[in-house]
Amino acid sequence: MIKHLIYFIIVGILLSFNQPSGKIPTEKKIIDFIIKNKQDQLKLLERLVNINSETSNVEGVKKNGELIKSELEAIGFNVSWHDLPSEMHHAGSLVATIKGSSRKKILIIGHLDTVFPIDSPFQRFILSPDHKYATGPGVIDAKGGTVTILYAMKALHHIGELKNANITIVFTGDEELAAKPTSISRKTLIDIANDSDIALGFEFALSPNELIVGRRGLDEWFLNSTGKSQHSAAIFQPDTGFGAVYEIARVLNEIRQNLSTTPGLTINAGLLLGGQKINENIETGTGSATGRKTIVPAIAYAHGDMRFLSDQQRNEAQKNMVQILTHSLQGTNSSISFKPIIPPMQATKSNDDLLALYSIINQRLGHSAIKAASPELRGGADISYTTPYIKAGLDGLGPWGKGAHTEAETLEIEALTIATQRTALFILNYIKQ
Numbered sequence: 001m002i003k004h005l006i007y008f009i010i011v012g013i014l015l016s017f018n019q020p021s022g023k024i025p026t027e028k029k030i031i032d033f034i035i036k037n038k039q040d041q042l043k044l045l046e047r048l049v050n051i052n053s054e055t056s057n058v059e060g061v062k063k064n065g066e067l068i069k070s071e072l073e074a075i076g077f078n079v080s081w082h083d084l085p086s087e088m089h090h091a092g093s094l095v096a097t098i099k100g101s102s103r104k105k106i107l108i109i110g111h112l113d114t115v116f117p118i119d120s121p122f123q124r125f126i127l128s129p130d131h132k133y134a135t136g137p138g139v140i141d142a143k144g145g146t147v148t149i150l151y152a153m154k155a156l157h158h159i160g161e162l163k164n165a166n167i168t169i170v171f172t173g174d175e176e177l178a179a180k181p182t183s184i185s186r187k188t189l190i191d192i193a194n195d196s197d198i199a200l201g202f203e204f205a206l207s208p209n210e211l212i213v214g215r216r217g218l219d220e221w222f223l224n225s226t227g228k229s230q231h232s233a234a235i236f237q238p239d240t241g242f243g244a245v246y247e248i249a250r251v252l253n254e255i256r257q258n259l260s261t262t263p264g265l266t267i268n269a270g271l272l273l274g275g276q277k278i279n280e281n282i283e284t285g286t287g288s289a290t291g292r293k294t295i296v297p298a299i300a301y302a303h304g305d306m307r308f309l310s311d312q313q314r315n316e317a318q319k320n321m322v323q324i325l326t327h328s329l330q331g332t333n334s335s336i337s338f339k340p341i342i343p344p345m346q347a348t349k350s351n352d353d354l355l356a357l358y359s360i361i362n363q364r365l366g367h368s369a370i371k372a373a374s375p376e377l378r379g380g381a382d383i384s385y386t387t388p389y390i391k392a393g394l395d396g397l398g399p400w401g402k403g404a405h406t407e408a409e410t411l412e413i414e415a416l417t418i419a420t421q422r423t424a425l426f427i428l429n430y431i432k433q
């Protein structure tokens with residue numbers, strides 16, 4: 001029943017989006033406003049980029065947030081910081097809300113932090129001589145997304161429609177390295193998702209005509225194998241068995257045999273230790289093992305990750321891995337534990353429907369149709385935490401460019417205008433449903 005209802009709503013939206021008569025006057029006003037304010041938008045981006053805001057630079061992240069806070073307050077948003085406990089040493093989230101009469105509640109997600117530390121040589125916004133490109137830390141990931149959100153809101157304010165919308169914007173302060181546990185650092189985001197219909201994520205776009213409808217989830221796993229510590233001369237004998245190292249090799253090999261061809265699923269054994277004693281330092285990604293060639297190893301250990309397209313795929317893979325442990329080699333034993341890190345943003349039909357709406361808008365703006373980027377290529381992002389709670393989501397709505405997370409991070413400046421225009425038009429049409 002609900003499925004049918006959603007279907008009719010979507011069809012209704014598609015029909016109203018698909019106006020054959022071209023751009024209506026309010027839309028024209030939005031498009032013009034964004035073009036007229038291009039330079040201001042770029043100037044603000046420059047200011048944001050020039051303030052270092054690596055995740056651990058709480059002061060810098062907050063400074064970025066304060067700049068946006070005053071801009072949003074000026075157009076009627078109620079804005080406040082949702083801080084994290086001080087022992088988490090991260091900046092928390094900036095939350096901006098406008099409560100209009102629209103029945104559609106939209107959650108917009110951006111982030112304030114970058115991966116570039118305060119002592120990195122990459123600190124400044126630089127415009128190319130032809131003014132077509134800009135480089136700088138966070139210029140697409142995700143400060144370009146921040147000014148896209150802001151100027152889309154300004155455009156809606158300019159035509160008097162913002163006050164009717166029901167929008168909450170969450171700028172997290174630690175997307176690049178979420179404070180643990182995420183049950184605390186993502187609580188604000190999840191609570192708001194719980195009270196929203198859709199989520200729109202402003203991570204950078206991969207290209208002008210691709211958006212993200214799905215992202216893979218991420219777990220980690222810890223595999224332990226044990227064996228009987230005996231003189232090596234007794235290995236392969238019934239009393240001694242095969243030792244922990246042969247056993248862990250068997251388990252890993254069977255994981256590869258059983259699960260390496262499942263589309264969308266990857267399982268990586270990132271660190272492997274074996275011998276008489278082992279020790280891993282997870283923080284530093286180092287480990288040590290002691291053992292002798294003449295002693296059958298008593299212990300072996302592997303630490304790895306798993307990426308998956310859906311909870312179902314994850315559950316099936318985990319079941320398969322546990323099953324592999326049930327037929328250990330003689331004289332050995334294995335156990336495994338899993339820890340969820342980030343849930344998958346499942347690529348659903350509802351997400352595809354949102355993409356279709358965005359695509360129609362894009363075409364009305366004179367650009368090409370938009371397709372879904374392959375979820376296999378996309379890791380987790382903040383929108384992933386919201387997907388269990390919302391009806392539909394779409395990510396990669398920021399401008400495009402290249403080189404995110406490297407010192408070649410570059411924005412295509414024209415992308416800023418297009419991303420902003422299509423965001424404002426999408427919201428204008430969506431809130432009227």
Ligand SMILES: [Zn+2]
Nearest residue numbers: 141142175203
């Ligand atoms: Zn990002």
